[in-house]
Amino acid sequence: MFSWIIENKARILNINNWTYTVENIFKKSLKKGISIAHDWACMTIIESDNEKYSFFVMEESIKKTNFKTKHIWDYFNVEWSLKLSDTMDWHFVSGHVDTTWIVEKIIENADNSKYYFIKYDNKYNNLVIEKWSITINWVSLTVVEDWKDYLSVSIIPHTQSITNIWILKVWDTVNLEFDILWKYINKLQSNK
Numbered sequence: 001m002f003s004w005i006i007e008n009k010a011r012i013l014n015i016n017n018w019t020y021t022v023e024n025i026f027k028k029s030l031k032k033g034i035s036i037a038h039d040w041a042c043m044t045i046i047e048s049d050n051e052k053y054s055f056f057v058m059e060e061s062i063k064k065t066n067f068k069t070k071h072i073w074d075y076f077n078v079e080w081s082l083k084l085s086d087t088m089d090w091h092f093v094s095g096h097v098d099t100t101w102i103v104e105k106i107i108e109n110a111d112n113s114k115y116y117f118i119k120y121d122n123k124y125n126n127l128v129i130e131k132w133s134i135t136i137n138w139v140s141l142t143v144v145e146d147w148k149d150y151l152s153v154s155i156i157p158h159t160q161s162i163t164n165i166w167i168l169k170v171w172d173t174v175n176l177e178f179d180i181l182w183k184y185i186n187k188l189q190s191n192k
Helices: 060-064 122-126 157-162 181-188
Strands: 006-017 021-023 033-040 043-048 052-056 075-080 099-108 114-119 133-134 140-144 150-155 173-178
Touching: 033 052, 114 133, 133 150, 133 157, 173 181
Parallel strands: none
Antiparallel strands: 006 021, 006 075, 021 052, 033 043, 033 075, 043 052, 099 114, 099 173, 114 150, 133 140, 133 173, 140 150
């Protein structure tokens, strides 16, 4: 289980076939088999030392995430799984990527916050609601505005500085997950 509050980002050091090697920002050897979230996708550690760790990415994950667009020196937003003593300050999302889509526009505000406009397939229209939760690359955010096939979020300077959001450019691909409560409500309504 994860909090969806991002505190770290880590660079990709190598991509070899299906194995990604990432800088070990935790600075300790990680136990094989534990899960660490990378841009919203939980990956199982297969090798580790104090400087780097590796995980295998199966074809299904490549298809469903932005991993196919990642390159060496790109950043992942990373999160270690929760301990029982940790607080639960998160939005209602499950940790599974619903879709990938495109950054259409970025606007910088006078206060250094930024608006990000994300274009998505309009088949997801019923899952996007203003002031409800959405995650972009594992960062839990609130939808500012919602149009027919794109949405906007506003990101404060602090969130930009500790996540990989600050390096996003127009036309970049991002992982999206929609609010799980709204997904359940939609499912219940469609079964009537």
